Amino acid sequence: MRTDETMVDWKLTFLGTAASAMSLQQNPTTLLVTVGNNHVLIECAEGTTRRLIEAGIDMKAIDKVFISHGHNDHFIGIMTFLWQNVLVARREAPLEIIAPGYVLDRITTLFKLTSTPDDFINFELRFTDIDAEELFSEHELLFTPSPGTINGWKMTRRHAPLVHDPAAHAIRIDIKDEDDVHVVSFCYACDTSPTDSVARLAEGCDYLIHEATLLDEDIELATRINHSTPSGVGQVASLAGVENLVLVHYSLSLAGKEEVLKEQAKRTFAGNIIIARDMMSLPLEQ
Ligand SMILES: [Zn+2]
Numbered sequence: 001m002r003t004d005e006t007m008v009d010w011k012l013t014f015l016g017t018a019a020s021a022m023s024l025q026q027n028p029t030t031l032l033v034t035v036g037n038n039h040v041l042i043e044c045a046e047g048t049t050r051r052l053i054e055a056g057i058d059m060k061a062i063d064k065v066f067i068s069h070g071h072n073d074h075f076i077g078i079m080t081f082l083w084q085n086v087l088v089a090r091r092e093a094p095l096e097i098i099a100p101g102y103v104l105d106r107i108t109t110l111f112k113l114t115s116t117p118d119d120f121i122n123f124e125l126r127f128t129d130i131d132a133e134e135l136f137s138e139h140e141l142l143f144t145p146s147p148g149t150i151n152g153w154k155m156t157r158r159h160a161p162l163v164h165d166p167a168a169h170a171i172r173i174d175i176k177d178e179d180d181v182h183v184v185s186f187c188y189a190c191d192t193s194p195t196d197s198v199a200r201l202a203e204g205c206d207y208l209i210h211e212a213t214l215l216d217e218d219i220e221l222a223t224r225i226n227h228s229t230p231s232g233v234g235q236v237a238s239l240a241g242v243e244n245l246v247l248v249h250y251s252l253s254l255a256g257k258e259e260v261l262k263e264q265a266k267r268t269f270a271g272n273i274i275i276a277r278d279m280m281s282l283p284l285e286q
Pocket residue numbers: 019020071073074191249
């Protein structure tokens with residue numbers, strides 16, 4: 001990470017950190033990447049729109065939405081987000097949704113299920129199908145109205161397959177300055193069992209943001225339902241050689257046991273370990 005981070009003003013906010021459900025303290029897992037005045041939303045769980053309002057984010061300044069897979073806790077907030085963009089934010093700029101093809105199909109179905117009129121979305125909605133793209137290859141994220149490079153930075157994305165059912169993808173985002181110099185990189189993997197594909201995608205990242213749905217003592221259940229436990233995630237982080245491991249998407253039953261999650265990840269990872277909390281932002285304030 002560059003020490004003169006003020007050159008490119010970036011932030012990653014956890015709008016939600018829970019697995020599968022919600023409490024007053026935790027929304028289901030959703031992240032917001034902010035660079036300058038542009039945002040990329042990672043997942044769109046139920047409650048995301050309300051969290052964005054709480055965080056004071058201008059909805060129409062979100063250019064991209066990445067959705068990892070088709071489980072309820074990762075994308076069911078999308079219709080509320082779209083309706084809010086039309087009715088309140090009065091969006092005009094295009095919005096790109098990047099997701100596996102079957103998720104894009106389900107969003108199209110949601111338009112029908114929610115009786116959303118055909119002409120209701122009065123801005124351009126672009127669908128990018130990850131399945132149709134070469135995994136691990138780098139794609140530049142172009143922002144509206146101007147590419148990031150014009151504003152002194154650029155952002156790229158890469159994806160890798162996860163071990164989950166239904167099919168899920170990880171995303172790696174690299175932010176560079178206008179001279180192509182590295183500013184920060186993070187990889188988000190959720191939901192999945194620990195897998196080499198994430199270690200490969202996250203290689204050398206500043207932050208690996210990985211699910212840890214259950215504790216090590218529940219490894220059998222976690223494996224059966226394609227989720228991870230802290231020491232399995234620590235192994236992936238060690239293999240990838242990342243600086244910071246951020247655990248997210250932990251079960252509501254683990255609220256108050258954040259230190260246990262951390263201790264278990266320490267069994268296999270010697271770097272810095274952070275337990276994500278709702279409305280926390282990276283970089284952490286010193
Ligand atoms: Zn989930």
